[in-house]
Amino acid sequence: GEDVEQSLFLSVREGDSSVINCTYTDSSSTYLYWYKQEPGAGLQLLTYIFSNMDMKQDQRLTVLLNKKDKHLSLRIADTQTGDSAIYFCAEAGGYQKVTFGIGTKLQVIP
Amino acid sequence: DVKVTQSSRYLVKRTGEKVFLECVQDMDHENMFWYRQDPGLGLRLIYFSYDVKMKEKGDIPEGYSVSREKKERFSLILESASTNQTSMYLCASRTGTWNTGELFFGEGSRLTVL
Numbered sequence: 001g002e003d004v005e006q007s008l009f010l011s012v013r014e015g016d017s018s019v020i021n022c023t024y025t026d027s028s029s030t031y032l033y034w035y036k037q038e039p040g041a042g043l044q045l046l047t048y049i050f051s052n053m054d055m056k057q058d059q060r061l062t063v064l065l066n067k068k069d070k071h072l073s074l075r076i077a078d079t080q081t082g083d084s085a086i087y088f089c090a091e092a093g094g095y096q097k098v099t100f101g102i103g104t105k106l107q108v109i110p
Numbered sequence: 111d112v113k114v115t116q117s118s119r120y121l122v123k124r125t126g127e128k129v130f131l132e133c134v135q136d137m138d139h140e141n142m143f144w145y146r147q148d149p150g151l152g153l154r155l156i157y158f159s160y161d162v163k164m165k166e167k168g169d170i171p172e173g174y175s176v177s178r179e180k181k182e183r184f185s186l187i188l189e190s191a192s193t194n195q196t197s198m199y200l201c202a203s204r205t206g207t208w209n210t211g212e213l214f215f216g217e218g219s220r221l222t223v224l
Binding site: 041101 | 114150212215218
């Protein structure tokens, strides 16, 4: 079945760039997503990329997709303490099925 | 503003009790989902519904059932709660007939089964 993998934890200093990586297995994925979850809250969509794109930039966020290697990354420029959260990679493959990774906890050190 | 509302943020129930988790969306979305979130396991799909009275099993449906009598409301039912169902439950909704578009999530319902 589909699988999405990401590392559990990332720590960066305020002002540095953060890069969160994700790999997925479903080659038929159409959309790939990055969601953010702050403590005690639901998930909020940060950005997404179509599978026929290599890169998408949205203000401080850059998403890179290597479809050959099934690798997705999220880069956050000038990371702020307010970016501390759990970040979920997700892929949309089969009908209505969205598969999530386990989430990467980003800790921003002031 | 789009909104998915889960009726209870925190619940404490006893083993064997019947538990209802309610979710309402105000976006006229066809599709609604129930996930559970556990540390180290991420989000796992329990059930989803693509239309009123329609439902499909997700990855972990055992021990759960769902009800969708109205388009805006999707309920998750634990017929006889067990301690291994202690978890965070997240409801989501989405428009569209295929796997496109953003999933909108509620704030979550944290269930503790004693």
